[in-house]
Amino acid sequence: MAKLDAKVAVVTGATSGLGLATARLFVEEGARVFITGRRQDRLDAAVASMGHGVTGVLGDVGRVSDVARLAEVVTAEAGKVDVLVANAGVWTWNETIDDVTEESFDAVFGVNVRGTFFTVQKLLPLLSDGASVVLIGSGAADKGGPGTTVYAASKAALRSFARTWTTDLKQRGIRVNVLSPAAIDTPAFADLPAGFKERIAAQVPIGRLGDAAEIATAALFLASADSSFVTGIDLPVDGGVGQV
Template sequence: MPKLDGKVAVITGATSGMGLATAKLFVAEGADVLITGRDRRRLDEAVASIGHNVTGVQADSGNLDDLARLAETVRERHGRVDVLFASAGLGSVSDPLGSITPDTFDALVGVNFRGTVFTVQYLLPLMSDGASIILNGTTSATKGIPGAGVYSASKAAVRSLARTWAAELKVRGIRVNVVSPGSIDTALFSTVSPEIREQITAAIPLGRLGSSEEIGAAALFLASADASFITGANLVVDGGFSQI
């Protein structure tokens, strides 16, 4: 039996990379999925690539009006949410102390932290008892990565939210967990020089970058009954980079 048979899942930031890979896997495992993205063309392409049991909602996770519209769309189409993967996020590792701008700070905190808070809050009234909430973290939250201070702090805040929300929502049986990717072979790495890519890969104990599909598999585990006794946890998927 499919792991998410009959479930309604919402995945934000799912027009490419980890979010899109997760959406495809969730649909393959029986879920009806709503995905979001800021760009209409890319959103339509993502919906077409998934093929069935998917709805695209143009939304920016940093925009509260968009989140309200997302919640209303979910209410109209399905009336509930069984799985929420707050995947939308921004990353930057080129902002060392001394060069951080207010615009960079506001963008990273606005989407990664504020956006996560209000994505969950707007959809919470639609969450089924026993539902699963998955937040998108990063291994950078526990490592000192030069140039990534604001990004890492915004994701460390997400880790803290999971603990607090797991305690607050336990009365409804709603599980809240984090999946924390390490270096994943997404479009971002196509802009990285071969030398930097080699350095990053060499620092990973398993000797390679991760794939978006591996993050999707981790999210599927946390979404499914396989993780029914797991809440408040941080599932690290980084080839051992932050663990060894």
């Protein structure tokens, strides 16, 4: 039996990378999946690549009105949510404290923190008792790397959310966990300086970059009954980068 058979899942920011890999695996495991993205062309392509069982909802989690519309679509078409993966986020690189502007700060916190908060809040009435919420964090939250001051802080906030929501929602049996990738080979590397990808890979104890599919399998673990006694944790999937 598929691990998410007859379940309804929502995965935000799922037009590429980790989100797309996660949504695709959830479909393979029997879920009815709703995905979001900010560009219609990429959203359509993602839906087409997965075939049946997927609905794309155009929207930016940084806009609460878009998140509310997502909730309306899911209500009308499925009536419940069993798994919510809050994946949508933005990443800044090499932005030191003196480089940060009001605009760049708000852009990161507006999506990564505010967007995640209101995604969960607006979908909360739809969450089934015993549902699983997975927040996509980052190993950057624990490392204090140079140039990550705002991004790392935004992901650290998700760790706090998981702790408080675990206690807030315990009466409904809703589990809330953080999944924290690091050193994953995603399209984001294409925008970074030449050689950066190779330097990162050389720092990974396991000897290589991770694959988006490896994050998806970890998300499936947290989404399914396999992790029925797991809540409030931060699960690093990082090849050992933050562990040794």
